[in-house]
Amino acid sequence: MDFYEDLHPTIRHISVRHPDGSCRCNGTALEFNAHLFSQHIEQYLPPTGPVLTKRGQIAKRQPPKPKAQPHTWWKAQCSFRSLNPKGTVAELQARLRGHEKDPISKGNLELLERAKKEIKIKRDEATEIKWLHNMSAEEKMRTNPGRYLKEAFPSGDTGTGVLVIKCWHMSTIAPLAEDIGLECETVEAPINRDHFMPISEDLWVVVGQNKAIVAEKVRSISREAQRIKKEIRHEEEEQRRDEEAIEKKKQQDLKKALAKSKDWDATGSWKINCPYIEENWSREHWDEEELSLQIYQERTAKGAQMFAKFNFGVTTGVFRFERQRDDTKAKIAKPDTHANKKKRKRYDSEDEDNHEDNSSEEDGIDGEDDEERERSPTPEAFYFGSITQPSAKHQIWNYRWRGEETGEGVIELYSDKRLFKMKFFGPKVEKLEGTFGGDMFEDCTFTGVKVGVGGKVDIDISEEWSERNEGAYESARVGRWH
Structure with missing residues (x-):
């Protein structure tokens, strides 16, 4: 899931009522039949006749044929300029001649502004629904850490809970916590025994309303980290002794074999x-x-x-x-x-x-x-x-x-x-x-x-x-x- 989907789930476009038919808004621009406005349609218009020499004869070198565009594209360019979008491709091209440099019509610009406000409201509503019902704590921290902390520690609440944040640095969390009167400290992360590496980052951030409770949580995590380290060192030492014993036995076996064979x-x-x-x-x-x-x-x-x-x-x-x-x-x-x-x-x-x-x-x-x-x-x-x-x-x-x-x-x-x-x-x-x-x-x-x-x-x-x-x-x- 990318960042855009985190903020605006599922809403990429909204339909816009328009007399010319299929029109929608993507939040920044209008689209007619999924085509955007083009300011340079002259490069796609076919020439009105062959290029002539100074003497009025047809020149040997003629410009290349322009790149063809679908019928719906020509209709869209007419709609953007408030021209009639009905007719064949040739009729639409003839209608656009003389209007190649025209901007989007005023009526369409007003329609675009209304559509932008509407899609923002819909996206905000969808984001709020997702925040309340479909997002994990980690996703909330990634999307809006400030709001997540405020909701986790409501103003006036004297609870004793703490949060252990594993994917963020102190430089990011500390200002957000201080703004709402929270205490926070960093602590070395315990090692993941399955991978022999920190579970997430090297340091975790502990956040809470009570300084003493935050400090105790930090001490608890630190003790666990040290305990795991001690266990790993003990296991490594045992492994080293085992390897030395195996090597010693190999040397002894070799000496015995040499002595036996004279x-x-x-x-x-x-x-x-x-x-x-x-x-x-x-x-x-x-x-x-x-x-x-x-x-x-x-x-x-x-x-x-x-x-x-x-x-x-x-x-x-x-x-x-x-x-x-x-x-x-x-x-x-x-x-x-x-x-x-x-x-x-x-x-x-x-x-x-x-x-x-x-x-x-x-x-x-x-x-x-x-x-x-x-x-x-x-x-x-x-x-x-x-x-x-x-x-x-x-x-x-x-x-x-x-x-x-x-x-x-x-x-x-x-x-x-x-x-x-x-x-x-x-x-x-x-x-x-x-x-x-x-x-x-x-x-x-x-x-x-x-x-x-x-x-x-x-x-x-x-x-x-x-x-x-x-x-x-x-x-x-x-x-x-x-």
């Missing part, structure tokens, strides 16, 4: 040495004093994952290790959600023409097998089955990486098309060797020594991975040039 624990902090990077780039261009790698293990519904975040001086990002080829107990992937399909769209398109790696070009790790280098580029390879950690049998692991250079933060686009290798030395897993490469530098080898064990997973690998995509690259590129 795998080597590669998780933790690693200090990295890469002669190629350290010799070709000055340390003043690096974010950190030393090259570093942090390896994580995580259990998911689709299987375990091993991944890492790295800082190799000139470039930073994340690694994702692929499962072993003989991991026959790896879980079969469940159907993807729509969101995951979008994230993995590029992988699917690369499945046929990017089934390759760079390890055949590298001699940094001994004992690599050519057949093992053929790895699936699909994301499913990132989920493990029964083989979740390096071991004496599985020292070498394939990985892919995504990241960006540390200068202007340019994303190394498509770096994850290539496979690289990492070899762990155990059983305490205190040393590793690996291959690495990208568009901005040559393929190289690196070594690492372990400087810290385990630790809570503090990155969302799916998010870190997906945020380094073509869209992010393009957005950053545009940002650098604008």
Whole structure:
């Protein structure tokens, strides 16, 4: 329901008696057969003859035909000017020639003034009926807040009632209340437990005749608001403790699984040495004093994952290790959600023409097998089955990486098309060797020594991975040039 209907329900026009027939008033103007008065009818009149040249010949270029108007429109323009509205269109047009600029006739203007008064009376009557019988308190406050307050608190009444107004600001209510001698205060609104947000506005306005009663109502609402807040904080704290307990159990389960399988624990902090990077780039261009790698293990519904975040001086990002080829107990992937399909769209398109790696070009790790280098580029390879950690049998692991250079933060686009290798030395897993490469530098080898064990997973690998995509690259590129 719009504001006009709130003020003047159902009455848009009234009929007006007129000798020419169908006439009505909309409150501001007369209408004949629903047509309004036009001051420029000459543009619709057909020409009386063709346009001639100076020599009296018919000109080649004639003005376009005027836009046609219905018969009732021509009748209406005659009625507005008090001309006879009967006849054909041609007769009406001929009758209007010479009267194109005539205003509305005096008789019609007098009729309009009487009609305006009549429609105002009818609208006022309809509005009053609606106010008394068909409007809620909220609608009354929206339509006429001053009148609503006066009727709610009649002059001379010493009642103890109060109104809690939820959709108005104090700056609007206070002047209206003061004019009729009412007290009013604001109070913070209670939170709606269903939506965890204020029920209406952040502040409510409490209005009444007795200051003490208004103040007590404000205190009551405030206590309720604080009680709900306290309950929500308590529930949030319980939820946080539950989440911490779940996370703790996950870590315990992971440790038990690792201990049971007698795998080597590669998780933790690693200090990295890469002669190629350290010799070709000055340390003043690096974010950190030393090259570093942090390896994580995580259990998911689709299987375990091993991944890492790295800082190799000139470039930073994340690694994702692929499962072993003989991991026959790896879980079969469940159907993807729509969101995951979008994230993995590029992988699917690369499945046929990017089934390759760079390890055949590298001699940094001994004992690599050519057949093992053929790895699936699909994301499913990132989920493990029964083989979740390096071991004496599985020292070498394939990985892919995504990241960006540390200068202007340019994303190394498509770096994850290539496979690289990492070899762990155990059983305490205190040393590793690996291959690495990208568009901005040559393929190289690196070594690492372990400087810290385990630790809570503090990155969302799916998010870190997906945020380094073509869209992010393009957005950053545009940002650098604008």
